Amino acid sequence: MRSEASLPPLPAPVLPPLRQEPREDIILLDGGTEAYPRMLAAIASATRRVHLEVYTFEREGVGARFVDALVAAARRGVAVKVVVDGWGSIKASSHLTQTLRAAGAKVRVYNPLTSLFTGRSWRNHRKILLVDDAVAFLGGINIGDEYAANGDVPGWADLALELRGDICRQLGEKLHAGASALTSGPVSLFLSGLGGGHRLRKRYLSAIEGAKHEVVLAHAYFLPDAGFVRALKRAARRGVKVSLLLAGRSDVVFARAATMRLYRELLLAGVHIHEWTASTLHAKAAVVDGKTLLVGSFNLDPLSLVNLETLVEVAEPRIAAQVGLWLDKHVATSRHVVLEECGRSPLQQWLLDVVGLAVARFAERFASFIGRRRKR
Structure with a gap:
């Protein structure tokens, strides 16, 4: 884990206004190096709503910058909700909950480890940032320093998309609706x-x-x-x-x-x-x-x-x-x-x-067990 002091400053990109457009705008983002500045800028410009859903949220480094941005948004009256997975964010969930709730944000730790005793073993593996139902970031990138390059050392190889347009409005309506299939234009x-x-x-x-x-x-x-x-x-x-x-x-x-x-x-x-x-x-x-x-x-x-x-x-x-x-x-x-x-x-x-074969069979059987528990 790199300390926050060793991190290079993230440039603040100039983003278009967060307004709904009739067409779909799609921007490819290469890892956290490209995604994090645009995500932070979107949170900073939010006026109504921020929804962040992520599997792993690291407490330090770039994670601290996201916490600061979310706290600032909540304090200026934006409805902020953060959902982190109880296993993937086990090291940061308590800190996130205390800090963000103190600022007026809502926080949910999805299936904390205590839920294992009730058989709730499935995880929230989504990576979603939705701002004002007008811009969304989706892909495989969590919140952590390893996803961004550090000098000549490449970050984890991953991708995300920045989406604008009606697909974001639809996503805002279906975040809590269970399984959903949304379509707008080519997306x-x-x-x-x-x-x-x-x-x-x-x-x-x-x-x-x-x-x-x-x-x-x-x-x-x-x-x-x-x-x-x-x-x-x-x-x-x-x-x-x-x-x-x-x-x-x-x-x-x-x-x-x-x-x-x-x-x-x-x-x-x-x-x-x-x-x-x-x-x-x-x-x-x-x-x-x-x-x-x-x-x-x-x-x-x-x-x-x-x-x-x-x-x-x-x-x-x-x-x-x-x-x-x-x-x-x-x-x-x-x-x-x-x-x-x-x-x-x-x-x-x-x-x-x-x-x-042992690893593959264990994963298959564990997934089958979880699937049966979810259907009860």
Whole structure:
């Protein structure tokens, strides 16, 4: 964790007025380096409402700047509500609650650890900042120093979208409505509710099954089910170039082992695999045929099927091309995984299969258990 004193100042971007527009404006943001200044500026300009929903909220560094901005907004009469996950923000939730409530803001800690005793194990994994129902920030970025570059050290590789237009008004109406599907112009926004993230998974499958030329996915925690793996293999075998940008190092213990057990099967089907090692990969995004973008908090793993998640689908070639360039840049500087690497010694392969399979099965069974508890 970098101290706040060591952080470079975040430039304050000049943002357009927060008014509702008839068309949808979409801006791609590369990690916290680009997202945080614009998010803080939006909070500073809020006049009516700020809703921040995030899995991990760090107390220090850039997190302290967000707390200051939220406190200032609440004290000038803006309705401020912050929702953090009880597990993801365990170190900061008490401080956030005390500080923000003292300023007049509302704070909710979603499923604190004590809820485990009642079987409420699912998480709020969303990342949403909505200001005045006129500008929204959605993607995979939490509030923490690791998401922004520090000098020559790159931040975690992640993406967010800044949205303006009627989709923001719709989001403001559906924040607490459970599962929702919103559409305005080229933007579709999906919120998973108590029914889980199966609808979000179907959006990925539909895009992959409809691909004609190329599919590029960047996913931090890649533990897809057998049906999803088959969809990728079918696409590759019918001539679609399928490329995966995966984590060469992960913040989750054994997650990479669970992913690596799929490498040989995918490579044999013609899927291209690249591992990002310059920093932690945290993105959850895909570009299909250079025209359609999928990005959000939704991971291709069992837990995202039961957690609260978001997914934005953008049918806008300009934005898809920008993300395509981001993916190309990261792929070009990643390690290309080849089939020969999968020819480990029998002992190495056995250990990888055992560990990877154990992690994958645990995630699947835990997600299934949570899903059953949610339906009661």
